[in-house]
Amino acid sequence: MRVSLIQPAVEASESADARRRRLAEQVRGRSGDDLVVLPELWAAGAWAYDRWDQDAEPLDGPTAEAMSAAARHAGTWLHAGSIVERDPDGTLYNTALLFDRSGELRGHYRKIHRYGFDTGEATLMGGGRDIVTVPADFGVVGLAICYDLRFPELFRGLVDAGAELIAVPAAWPAARLSHWQLLTRTRALEEQVFLPACCATGEHGGMEQGGHSTVVDPWGTVLAEADRHEQVVTADVDMADVARIRSALPVLRDRVLGLAATAGH
Numbered sequence: 001m002r003v004s005l006i007q008p009a010v011e012a013s014e015s016a017d018a019r020r021r022r023l024a025e026q027v028r029g030r031s032g033d034d035l036v037v038l039p040e041l042w043a044a045g046a047w048a049y050d051r052w053d054q055d056a057e058p059l060d061g062p063t064a065e066a067m068s069a070a071a072r073h074a075g076t077w078l079h080a081g082s083i084v085e086r087d088p089d090g091t092l093y094n095t096a097l098l099f100d101r102s103g104e105l106r107g108h109y110r111k112i113h114r115y116g117f118d119t120g121e122a123t124l125m126g127g128g129r130d131i132v133t134v135p136a137d138f139g140v141v142g143l144a145i146c147y148d149l150r151f152p153e154l155f156r157g158l159v160d161a162g163a164e165l166i167a168v169p170a171a172w173p174a175a176r177l178s179h180w181q182l183l184t185r186t187r188a189l190e191e192q193v194f195l196p197a198c199c200a201t202g203e204h205g206g207m208e209q210g211g212h213s214t215v216v217d218p219w220g221t222v223l224a225e226a227d228r229h230e231q232v233v234t235a236d237v238d239m240a241d242v243a244r245i246r247s248a249l250p251v252l253r254d255r256v257l258g259l260a261a262t263a264g265h
């Protein structure tokens with residue numbers, strides 16, 4: 001199957017509407033792909049805290065509408081990155097959306113680990129509580145977002161729920177590019193999953209985003225990696241590699257659970 005990551009520049013000079021039109025057009029051109037992934041909060045801007053309230057939308061808002069139509073047009077599964085979702089009770093969430101080839105929304109995931117250390121996302125948004133996997137026609141997709149990469153227990157939970165591919169939209173800062181490259185490879189290797197991770201590039205809200213969107217295989221090998229510029233990166237992946245590698249190197253089988261901690265003396 002073919003996976004593509006669309007890595008756009010997300011900058012304050014472009015409105016959410018204009019970016020939505022631009023990315024919808026790009027997705028419409030991706031016929032032949034089986035899965036397309038977009039970055040985190042690309043419409044509003046992941047670091048544009050001052051715009052989140054005005055650009056917040058319901059699950060079936062303008063981003064979902066445009067992305068559903070684009071997925072249907074291209075005939076591809078589309079991980080539409082994430083939106084600033086406004087729940088009917090008024091709470092904002094950083095919510096990932098996964099559409100199937102017919103444009104039907106098949107899963108959504110509210111980011112569990114909010115970035116900001118008591119500022120920004122951590123105070124402006126609510127946190128999700130649910131681990132989400134979606135059966136696709138090529139395998140089981142697990143959902144996680146950006147800062148979640150630093151929390152291995154979420155990824156293990158996704159694997160326990162059946163995930164064979166974990167898609168990660170992000171707006172990772174350029175200043176911590178080495179963490180991005182290390183964590184994407186580590187999560188793919190330890191969970192023995194394909195891990196397409198799509199990051200934005202460009203600068204807004206005083207943050208330079210790192211690009212370097214990547215597709216990593218269950219052996220920890222980088223199959224494709226972008227540089228810092230706007231681009232689409234594509235990788236051909238064989239989903240049967242997941243079972244092959246899990247059987248050849250059975251670390252998931254060899255886990256020892258329920259260990260007790262003993263204090264030394």
Ligand SMILES: NC(=O)CCC(=O)C(=O)O
Pocket residue numbers: 040046115145146147148150170171172173176179
């Ligand atoms: N948008 C994010 O989740 C940023 C995460 C980040 O900057 C980091 O983990 O470092």
